[in-house]
Amino acid sequence: MPYKLKLDLDLDYFTSPHANVRKNGEVELGPEVGCDGATKKNYHVITHAHADHLGGLTTGRYQVATKPTLDLIGTIRGELKNPMSLDYGIPQEFDGGRLFLYPASHILGASQVFVETKEGSYAFTGDFKLKGTPVLHPDELVIEATYGRPEEVREYVNVDVLLLDLVEQGISKSPVDVYASQGKLQEVLSIFSSLPKWVKIIMDKKSYEVAKIYEKYGIKFPKYFTSSSKDAIDEVREKNPYVALWPLSVRRNRKNLSIIVTGWAGKPIVYLNANTIMVGLSDHADFNELLYYVDESKARWIITDGHRSRSAKVLAKELEKRLHVKATARP
Numbered sequence: 129m130p131y132k133l134k135l136d137l138d139l140d141y142f143t144s145p146h147a148n149v150r151k152n153g154e155v156e157l158g159p160e161v162g163c164d165g166a167t168k169k170n171y172h173v174i175t176h177a178h179a180d181h182l183g184g185l186t187t188g189r190y191q192v193a194t195k196p197t198l199d200l201i202g203t204i205r206g207e208l209k210n211p212m213s214l215d216y217g218i219p220q221e222f223d224g225g226r227l228f229l230y231p232a233s234h235i236l237g238a239s240q241v242f243v244e245t246k247e248g249s250y251a252f253t254g255d256f257k258l259k260g261t262p263v264l265h266p267d268e269l270v271i272e273a274t275y276g277r278p279e280e281v282r283e284y285v286n287v288d289v290l291l292l293d294l295v296e297q298g299i300s301k302s303p304v305d306v307y308a309s310q311g312k313l314q315e316v317l318s319i320f321s322s323l324p325k326w327v328k329i330i331m332d333k334k335s336y337e338v339a340k341i342y343e344k345y346g347i348k349f350p351k352y353f354t355s356s357s358k359d360a361i362d363e364v365r366e367k368n369p370y371v372a373l374w375p376l377s378v379r380r381n382r383k384n385l386s387i388i389v390t391g392w393a394g395k396p397i398v399y400l401n402a403n404t405i406m407v408g409l410s411d412h413a414d415f416n417e418l419l420y421y422v423d424e425s426k427a428r429w430i431i432t433d434g435h436r437s438r439s440a441k442v443l444a445k446e447l448e449k450r451l452h453v454k455a456t457a458r459p
């Protein structure tokens with residue numbers, strides 16, 4: 129049974145939102161639930177395993193996330209104190225309310241958070257792209273604002289095909305290095321299923337371990353090797369064509385073709401110089417998709433996440449102007 133909204137609430141209840149984003153990045157959803165930052169609340173929800181959502185992992189009585197997210201955190205950061213895995217759509221009851229996780233199309237295990245209490249309902253989208261993400265209908269919605277500016281609208285092109293073309297052309301001249309963040313590297317690996325079978329795919333150890341967790345949850349990848357394996361070392365020594373996947377922090381090898389896969393390149397492909405190409409492959413909603421989500425959610429209050437995006441204030445203003453909703457950036 130959903131909890132009914134109390135009829136004897138103060139006027140203040142209707143003039144300011146109760147969900148909040150604190151300076152440390154914690155997203156507060158009612159008295160029991162804090163997400164993605166150090167919290168004093170009982171339930172510390174971790175929406176997904178990207179670094180800007182992994183603050184204060186030792187805090188909270190329980191650290192709540194999907195199983196894949198807990199596995200990824202285990203690989204990236206080590207064991208949590210009191211992990212609680214929660215499946216999508218299954219309620220976790222607490223005194224005065226319930227907590228749910230719902231899918232978010234982003235990296236493996238990513239979730240949105242929905243909290244029902246007697247006073248009302250709250251939700252946090254976490255990071256998401258619209259395709260594959262169900263729209264939630266809370267009273268108060270906290271939404272990410274990564275691409276919250278009106279000019280941040282994506283061209284609809286098939287980036288998978290572009291990327292495969294670049295690699296196939298590049299590999300005829302030199303080895304190809306692809307640089308991206310964790311999660312995106314595995315998305316690229318999955319796209320590389322369409323490369324010819326004779327192209328060896330090499331990955332650094334950490335990205336390799338993360339990819340293994342994806343496979344554990346049923347994601348299909350082509351064959352790939354760690355950069356320290358004999359197969360990979362032979363390939364490099366014999367100057368065979370190969371494509372290597374590296375985190376963004378790895379120093380670029382100027383002799384190889386470098387493809388940097390980033391969320392926003394402005395255009396689908398940007399040539400930085402003869403040997404370096406930037407490709408835009410985003411796992412975030414663009415401005416129009418953020419607008420669509422808010423409009424469909426029918427939420428009474430919108431809070432844009434200003435801890436993780438500089439566009440939060442602009443997005444809140446645009447939401448008020450275009451959709452006539454109450455919106456504010458926090459913190």
Ligand SMILES: [Zn+2]
Nearest residue numbers: 176178234255
């Ligand atoms: Zn993320």
